[in-house]
Structure formats: structure tokens, C-alpha cells
Amino acid sequence: MEMAERVEALRQKLNQYGYEYYVLDRPSVPDAEYDRLMNELIEIETDYPELRSPDSPTQRVGGAPLDAFVKVTHDTPMLSLGNVFSKEELVEWVGRIEKDLGYSPLFVAELKFDGLAVSLKYEAGRLVRGATRGDGTTGEDITQNLKTIRAIPLRLNEDVTFEVRGEAYMPKRSFEHLNDERERLGEPLFANPRNAAAGSLRQLDSKIAAARNLAFFAYGLVSTDDLVASHDESLAYLGRLGIAVSQEYTTCQTADELWDYIETYVTRRSELPYEIDGIVIKVAAYEEQEQLGFTAKSPRWAVAYKFPAEEVVTT
Numbered sequence: 063m064e065m066a067e068r069v070e071a072l073r074q075k076l077n078q079y080g081y082e083y084y085v086l087d088r089p090s091v092p093d094a095e096y097d098r099l100m101n102e103l104i105e106i107e108t109d110y111p112e113l114r115s116p117d118s119p120t121q122r123v124g125g126a127p128l129d130a131f132v133k134v135t136h137d138t139p140m141l142s143l144g145n146v147f148s149k150e151e152l153v154e155w156v157g158r159i160e161k162d163l164g165y166s167p168l169f170v171a172e173l174k175f176d177g178l179a180v181s182l183k184y185e186a187g188r189l190v191r192g193a194t195r196g197d198g199t200t201g202e203d204i205t206q207n208l209k210t211i212r213a214i215p216l217r218l219n220e221d222v223t224f225e226v227r228g229e230a231y232m233p234k235r236s237f238e239h240l241n242d243e244r245e246r247l248g249e250p251l252f253a254n255p256r257n258a259a260a261g262s263l264r265q266l267d268s269k270i271a272a273a274r275n276l277a278f279f280a281y282g283l284v285s286t287d288d289l290v291a292s293h294d295e296s297l298a299y300l301g302r303l304g305i306a307v308s309q310e311y312t313t314c315q316t317a318d319e320l321w322d323y324i325e326t327y328v329t330r331r332s333e334l335p336y337e338i339d340g341i342v343i344k345v346a347a348y349e350e351q352e353q354l355g356f357t358a359k360s361p362r363w364a365v366a367y368k369f370p371a372e373e374v375v376t377t
């Protein structure tokens with residue numbers, strides 16, 4: 063088989079296996095097989111540098127550390143969410159939506175991951191930029207660090223151009239291992255997975271970020287084309303493209319259904335492999351989102367139900 067064809071075949075396989083492992087959480091081959099193929103691809107790209115390309119799975123850990131992060135301006139501001147803290151406030155919020163629209167719309171309820179909001183720009187199916195939310199208008203270019211997260215594909219299986227919004231986070235087990243290691247080295251511990259993820263993504267050397275086992279869930283897309291007509295469709299679409307989307311979301315018609323979903327996760331929260339700090343509720347249809355619009359800093363068509371702060375058991 064011609065070398066270039068072998069390289070393309072290896073890339074396809076590694077992207078497929080990466081998707082099964084990091085997105086579906088259902089690998090079809092043992093890690094040893096994945097590593098064997100990756101090593102073969104690294105060898106070929108070393109012997110034939112002209113066959114190396116920026117979106118190859120071997121290019122996840124960047125080159126030399128940066129001196130500083132470049133500032134980026136978000137084409138579409140990354141807004142913050144309004145909060146509700148009780149069933150009464152949720153029922154009130156749903157009531158206002160139904161009054162504004164004149165009928166009760168479909169809602170999407172999803173987990174609110176306790177990590178760092180980031181934006182991923184894809185052009186013709188290739189990841190071209192990753193940035194922090196910053197103040198919502200101006201963030202920092204952390205492309206090198208976000209490329210180290212395997213749940214973020216460098217190359218989509220469609221040549222689409224759009225922006226993906228989501229949460230970069232550190233799974234609970236990675237957080238525990240990281241703090242065990244820091245304790246062993248006498249280094250200060252991270253207070254929680256959110257701080258650990260933020261600290262990792264602020265590293266100027268992407269090799270350090272790569273060692274932190276970060277993860278990612280997409281929770282929305284921004285596009286000028288009419289790729290999809292509703293938020294729940296956008297999540298299914300992002301998953302089909304190979305981007306990690308949490309499958310824990312659901313659609314609800316009433317405040318009671320929303321509250322049932324919230325109560326499910328109040329109990330299930332402690333057994334999830336990552337931390338969540340609430341539930342995000344959104345009106346599903348983009349047309350209705352447009353009709354409802356925004357306040358100065360938040361969408362009127364979305365709200366976060368925040369869990370009560372967990373009593374810290376001081377032992």
C-alpha cells in the first residue's frame with residue numbers, strides 16, 4: 063500500500079477509535095491496539111515529514127511553550143446564564159416564557175458542567191481556534207491546550223464551518239490523581255476540578271495541559287447557516303460530527319417535567335464521573351429563542367437551576 067494511503071487509513075482508524083473511546087465511551091478495540099496504530103503513524107510521519115498534517119491525531123501536543131496568550135474577540139458574545147434556585151422560581155420563569163410566546167414551548171434540559179466555558183472554531187471541518195470565554199466578548203487563544211483534549215476532534219467527518227460552544231472540564235478521577243501527585247510532590251493542591259481545569263488550560267506549555275487528562279462536552283453551536291432548527295437537533299448533529307456531547311439531556315414540555323429531571327440529578331450527581339453545579343434549561347426551537355431575545359447579558363430563553371451548595375463535611 064502506498065505510504066500516503068497508509069497514513070490516511072491510519073488517521074481514519076485512529077479518529078474512529080478516538081470517537082468510540084472519548085465520545086461514545088464504548089471503545090471497539092483495546093487501548094494497546096490504538097497505541098500500536100498511533101505509534102505506526104508517528105513513525106511514518108517521522109520518516110516522511112511531507113505526509114504530516116496539522117489535523118493528524120499525532121499533532122495534539124503543540125510545539126514550544128507560548129510566551130503569552132493572544133487575545134481573541136468572539137464574533138458572537140459568549141453570554142452568561144440567569145439563575146433560579148428553587149422550584150417556585152423555575153415555575154415562574156417557565157410561566158414568563160409561556161406568557162411571552164402565548165403557548166408552552168418544548169424545552170431542553172441538560173447538565174451544567176462545572177468546568178470552563180470555551181469556544182471552538184471549525185473551518186471546512188478543521189479546528190482552527192480554541193478560546194476561553196473571557197469576559198464574554200474578549201477571551202484568550204488557548205488552541206494549543208484545547209487540541210490536547212481527545213474529546214475535541216481536530217478534524218470533523220464533514221467539512222463544516224461553524225463555532226462550537228462547550229465546557230472543558232477535569233473528570234473527578236483525573237482530579238483525584240492530580241492532587242495525589244501534587245501532595246506526593248509537596249505542591250499546593252487544587253481546591254476542586256473546576257480550578258484544576260482552569261489552571262491546566264492557562265498553562266503556556268501545552269505538554270503540561272496534555273498531562274492533565276482534561277475532557278470536553280459541547281453544549282451548543284453558533285452558525286450563520288441554518289444547519290439545524292433547534293437546540294436538541296444541534297446536540298444530535300454535533301454528536302454525529304464526532305464532537306463529545308453529553309447524552310444526559312432530555313426534552314420537556316412542562317415545569318413539572320423539568321423539575322423531575324432536576325430532582326433526578328440532585329441524587330445522581332454524586333455518582334457522575336464529573337462535577338456538575340446545576341441544570342441548564344433552554345427553549346428548544348431557535349425561532350422561539352429569537353422571539354424571546356436577550357437581556358443585557360443573558361438569553362431570555364435559557365436559565366440555570368443552581369444546586370444548593372453542598373454542605374462541606376469538615377472532618
Ligand SMILES: Cc1c[n+]2nc(N)[nH]c2nc1OC(C)C
Nearest residue numbers: 141142143172173174281342364
Ligand atoms: C453559558 C452556558 C452554559 N451552558 N452549560 C450547558 N450545559 N449549556 C449551556 N449554555 C450556556 O449558554 C447558552 C444558553 C448560550
